[in-house]
Amino acid sequence: MMNKILIIEDEAPIREMLVFILEQNGYQALEAGSFEEAQRHLVEPVPVLILLDWMLPDISGIQIAKSLKQGDLTKHIPIIMLTAKGEEEDKIKGLEVGADDYMTKPFSPKELMARIKAVLRRVAPTAIEEAVEADGIILDPVSHRVTVHNKQVDLGPTEFRLLHFFMTHPDRVYSREQLLDHVWGTNVYVEDRTVDVQIRRLRKAIGEVNTMIQTVRGSGYRFSKMT
């Protein structure tokens, strides 16, 4: 988490307001009053999104957007441009040079966050989520459904992720720590033994085929087809 958003805006009060809103919503805000300052932030790890004022003193937003869309590092960063009211002309040009959305000042925090989220969602790499199958278990991430021998099985979110991880990483032992990292997510603080409990819940939920979830004493767990 802690996604970085870069603000390019020369007017300090507006910039500070943006920073405030962004930080309220769990983003890390980077400030730049000019294109030069902005460069400083355009290094890895690059921001996930850029809020770009269309009326900067020395250089037009169009030029900035263009140059951003040319750099290898920056060309995939979505841009939301901020325009003053009535600059319709700019909006059109902006979209042409690759801005992903625009927002007319003044705007509410809610609108700002909604647009940011919408743009990020639109740009997000839509992973192809294919259904997985193993010995009668079918797990389909798209419909978020699991069947065992064609009978539907209800799983809680964690159980679902755990099973999905196992099915996509079979025949390999994972320690409890590794499972926590992969299934619960990094920097989550829970007891190792919690894994045991979820394993048990998952085993109970999938019924007879739970022999595929194997305990490897001293090491962890493994998912593997029965031989």
Place this chain on the structure above:
Amino acid sequence: MMNKILIIEDEAPIREMLVFILEQNGYQALEAGSFEEAQRHLVEPVPVLILLDWMLPDISGIQIAKSLKQGDLTKHIPIIMLTAKGEEEDKIKGLEVGADDYMTKPFSPKELMARIKAVLRRVAPTAIEEAVEADGIILDPVSHRVTVHNKQVDLGPTEFRLLHFFMTHPDRVYSREQLLDHVWGTNVYVEDRTVDVQIRRLRKAIGEVNTMIQTVRGSGYRFSKMT
């Protein structure tokens, strides 16, 4: 806005020319040199149209078209096939398997755009206005009417769009944000939780069959026939 058109064509120069023409005309061009690559783009939001080369190295256009017309997500996407001169045979087969138009290489940008627009015009109404049915629920966009087991039910506009979206995208989980995008529209900014409330209103309105609108805890909602 920013309608996406997917190009499936193995020859890079032709592909690039198509991209150029499309982008000139305000479309967003997606490129694929093979069917595998194309899959990547066949996720929501799906393209509005597909330009499909009839002579791909490994797989014939007919097979691709067939497979596109089978997928729930892709079956309504119109296809314009690109054929080399004189492949009359292919044209006929192409139209049989569901291509909406064909174009003989070489063609002018003007012709390309004209055909694209014509196809989109032709397809737009039919794709949207077809009545949908599922387990006793009939929704007819034309008369804007919904019946459950032949009894008419009254829905508000949002409830109607929501149900329509669900019925045309079954067996798939949608997050609240995705539902907002698809049903409320991209430029509307409302709380996530508003979705819950509309879901409840819709469930109440359609009565017993509301078991088809399923809550997927931690993920969103899904519309699906009862098993």
Place this chain on the structure above:
DNA sequence: ACCTGTCCGTCATAAAAGTGTCATAATTAT
């Protein structure tokens, strides 16, 4: 312009479902 009813977004609160931890039983290795 003024009702009047519908529709919709938001909030507060209730209800439900899921999760982490612990104590204890069961199993396995040495």
Place this chain on the structure above:
DNA sequence: ATAATTATGACACTTTTATGACGGACAGGT
């Protein structure tokens, strides 16, 4: 047999969803 490791059931706590209520926006009619 003893120690180490894993399985299991119970329970408190957290997160997520359902629901009822309220008020504002809007459309159509008067």
